[in-house]
């Protein structure tokens with residue numbers, strides 16, 4: 001199982017070229033987080049929302065959440081894109097090349113992370129335009145790191161789904177039954193303290209909760225759960241899913 | 255050394271035996287055909303040889319490498335064109351090929367050079383920088399053949415290379431395949447369910463049915479098994495004609511049906527003049543028409559399996575329908 005750097009680079013490059021050529025798809029995935037950002041952001045501007053208190057303004061609370069929302073949807077889609085490659089036959093061409101499966105998985109993950117981050121940064125720039133402010137350039141750098149971890153985690157999750165699903169029939173179901181509930185449970189859009197106790201416990205099982213919390217910590221300087229827990233979970237999640245995703249991908253036959 | 259050596263290779267998919275202990279050998283530089291109806295196990299065989307799926311039992315060597323133990327070396331030695339298109343539609347033709355070259359360890363410069371050559375062989379230079387999305391079925395096929403050449407493999411696997419293409423495009427692709435084999439010395443193993451394709455292209459043909467090889471030889475020899483050509487001949491006086499035909503030493507068998515004689519002979523085209531030269535006045539009959547029919551691989555398939563390939567495919571479709579019905583319930 002050797003790592004082939006050229007293959008990783010080629011698969012990354014492929015991801016980039018496809019990304020740059022599919023503007024309609026990018027717009028399609030960014031439209032939801034953008035709507036949430038604009039309408040919730042302006043809609044609740046200056047309003048008193050219980051639980052947000054410490055972050056002073058709702059937009060400060062909302063932006064890390066919207067970035068998390070962007071990352072989860074773009075990343076899961078990117079992990080699931082193996083399904084499209086299988087559907088259109090291109091997966092066979094990759095599988096018959098003299099390249100280890102692990103290199104293929106890594107190339108995919110890097111490619112997905114890059115496109116995901118670019119999209120998250122686009123959203124971030126729009127947020128800056130709406131009056132969001134960051135404390136320092138260093139905090140932006142830290143945020144990028146956290147974003148990369150969140151992205152890797154959900155790409156890994158997408159890879160796991162792709163290996164289990166085998167065909168694109170399940171694609172829409174995953175999108176609707178996984179992404180939106182995880183977003184709502186993560187406290188990306190409203191404070192979790194407003195949820196009933198039961199749902200709050202469920203939200204502790206949502207990896208995006210810790211991702212969004214970590215982003216709040218580095219971008220706004222405040223989070224609701226203990227910082228160490230947020231960072232630890234955000235770090236652990238991609239390690240688990242990337243490992244499992246690569247493992248399932250390695251084992252999958254055509 | 256043989257290019258491909260297959261020994262008792264078998265593949266079972268949950269109870270269904272797709273390939274049933276087949277054994278054959280492909281010589282270096284040979285153009286070898288696997289001919290059989292849909293579902294015969296051709297693709298499964300190629301996929302095993304390309305190390306994409308693991309055989310249930312048996313072994314095989316490709317370019318001298320064990321398909322189970324030396325997968326990467328096997329992969330480096332072969333170029334594969336799959337039955338279904340396996341291109342990235344969002345990339346241009348050139349990008350598809352260059353990426354392929356680099357995946358196979360070529361430097362960017364080498365890849366560019368080889369891609370240019372490969373595109374030239376299949377005459378796609380003009381469209382190289384268009385997105386594959388815009389290609390026709392025939393162009394995609396040609397691009398895939400070119401791609402399989404970029405890393406200069408010793409052995410080329412072609413899985414139904416002309417499936418679903420129009421007659422003209424098919425001719426063109428046959429030309430490329432012949433050229434690669436004859437001029438560049440690439441060993442080729444090709445699957446098809448078109449008998450005329452196997453007949454025209456292959457040095458040797460293995461006829462495969464229900465996962466088993468039922469016959470293997472040159473197309474010429476396979477057709478000769480049937481006892482040669484058939485001359486059908488219509489005459490006015492049957493009794494006299496029969497007497498005359500029975501006297502001819504080179505007629506191997508005489509059948510008569512609906513007033514037409516069917517003479518089994520070898521090299522039929524040389525026997526027609528001899529038939530015409532029979533002194534018809536003396537023999538007491540007149541020839542009204544003569545027709546020569548050379549056996550095709552279709553006849554060979556019929557001979558070995560009791561059905562034509564077309565019939566076999568129809569029954570295959572029926573079986574699928576049956577299975578689908580069971581699923582629906």
Ligand SMILES: Nc1ncnc2c1ncn2[C@@H]1O[C@H](COP(=O)(O)OP(=O)(O)O)[C@@H](O)[C@H]1O
Nearest residue numbers: 267270272290291292293294295296297298299
């Ligand atoms: N992945 C698979 N799972 C189950 N059955 C399969 C699979 N691949 C092929 N088969 C079955 O194996 C048989 C041979 O298929 P295949 O090798 O594709 O035939 P051919 O290429 O000659 O048309 C068919 O009956 C087919 O349905």
Ligand SMILES: [Mg+2]
Nearest residue numbers: 296297298337
């Ligand atoms: Mg097939």
